[in-house]
Amino acid sequence: MSIECECIELNLSNPTEQFGHFIFTSLEEGESATLATMLRRTLLTSLPGLKIIGFRISDANNEFSNVQGVREDLLEIVLNLKEIVFQNWANETSCYGRLKVQGPAIVTAGCLELPNDVKVLNPQSPLLTVTEETFIELEVKMERGKNYALATDRKPVGPGDFLAIDANFTPVLRVNSHIHPILEEVENSHEEVHLMIYTDGSLLPHQALKMAGNKLASMILSVTEPGVFDKELDNNMDNMINEEEDRIFEEDDQENMMIEDLEDLQKTMINESNMIFEDADKINEQIQDDEDDELERILNKINEQIQAPLDRSLSNLGYGNEDNSMINKNKIKDVKIKKTQTKKRKNKVEEIQKNEDSEIINPAEAKLRQKLEQMETGKLEDLGLSNRINNILKKANINYIRDLLQCSLAELKKN
CATH class of the missing domain: 3.30.1360.10 (RNA polymerase, RBP11-like subunit)
Incomplete structure (x- = not known):
């Protein structure tokens, strides 16, 4: 239908x-x-229409000027010019209209002298009022256009004394x-x-x-x-399709290159990580060996410090070197046993190091402190002394290593 x-x-x-x-x-x-x-x-x-886009009037340089002998100011004259409706049969793109008047007089749109193919549809529309015996000359420029156009969006309409105005052509x-x-x-x-x-x-x-x-x-x-548009459209679409395919191929190539780069980077990172772990293991082994040597040196020094006063005390009590040599052998055996337990003590030192937030202790110092605490709270049996010496010390009420360290030589002789 x-x-x-x-x-x-x-x-x-x-x-x-x-x-x-x-x-x-x-x-x-x-x-x-x-x-x-x-x-x-x-x-x-x-839809196109014919409207006034500019004008000039005698003794007026801008839209804020006053014309001598005219009651209206230029802003009011501009509004009156916008109200004029023209009918154009020849569809001319631009034309001019003029008027000359000697006052006093009331000037309307019908006073404009226009081309033959242009007609004013509202000739009674007022333009201006001349109150004195003044000669006024007005010239307007008309142009064909569409929609609404601002004066600032157009080029100058004519000579320098022409004033541009907005126009609603529709x-x-x-x-x-x-x-x-x-x-x-x-x-x-x-x-x-x-x-x-x-x-x-x-x-x-x-x-x-x-x-x-x-x-x-x-x-x-x-x-x-159908016609030229179809060919242009087909050509345009073919070009767009080709460009899009090229872009997709280029993106795929870039993505493949990125994947290869990521794989190479991953391999490099794995190799570097393995090297770092190997170096770390070597460093840990070296540190552990150094710590074991340091701990053994400290324990030997502590045993020497304990053995010297103990030997002097036993000599004063009348015991010979045979007992002392037995003590030394037991001491060396104890040092060896202590050395084999280094790794276990190391874990305990680390736990102590975590609990003590206000004080930072290195592993060697922690192990030394642990050893001293064990020696102070340990029993005489931990020293590996002979039964004869242990019995003598117990008779003197010396049951712990702490008591032995605090006991003087005079007290041992007295007992």
Whole structure:
């Protein structure tokens, strides 16, 4: 079913505001909103019109100047010039209008001298009022354009004394639309679009609608009609597809290179880690050997410090070197046993080192401290002395190593 358009109301009584009411029927559901939106936007933005874009008046250098003998200031004159509506049959791109008046007089838009194919639709629109016997000369420049244009967005309109102004070129003042559903059957429903168009008189409502429809049709046909566009579109799409394939291949190559680089980096990191662990093991073994040697040296020194006063005490008590040699052998055996237990003591030293937050102790010092604590709290049997010497010391109430270290030679002789 084809779309039909009908004008149900037309009002042309006001030359500067004309009205037309149009209905589009036989539209399927959803098509009416699309059609109404496209037509409304095209009517308001794509139709050309003729407007004043600049002017010059005698003795005025800028828009804030005052003209002698004129009641209105330049800002009010600018607003009056924007209200003038022109109709142009020849569709000229630009033209000029002039007026010369001797005051006092009331100057309107109809006083402008225009080209033959340009007409003022509101000649009674006021421009300015000359209150004194002053000669006023005004010249305006008109140009054809679309939509709304600011004076700052355009190049200078003419000679240096021309003042540029904003211009609203569109001949359509406003467009209203609404959609009415039509229920013909239960399964099939259609819609109709009501379009109300208001123009400034330079274009009739039905002329504006026709121009908008032709504009839309030309844009749509450029997509659907076969011809040059198809070839250009095919060429453009082929180029885009080739570029996209090249980009994908390039990304794949870059990704493969990145993967290879990551694998090489991973291998390098593993090798370096292995080397670091090997060096760390060597350093730990060396440190452990040094600590064992240092611990053995310290223990020997401690045993010597203990053995010297003990030998002197035993000599004073009348015991010979045989007992002392037995003690020395037991001491050497004890040192060897102590050396084999170095690793176990090392773990205990580390636990002590963690618990003491306020004091930092190296492993050798911790082991020495642990050894001294064990010797102070240990029993005489830990020294490996002979039974005879142990019995003598126990008779003297010396049961621990601490008691033996604190006991003087005089006390041993006394006992």
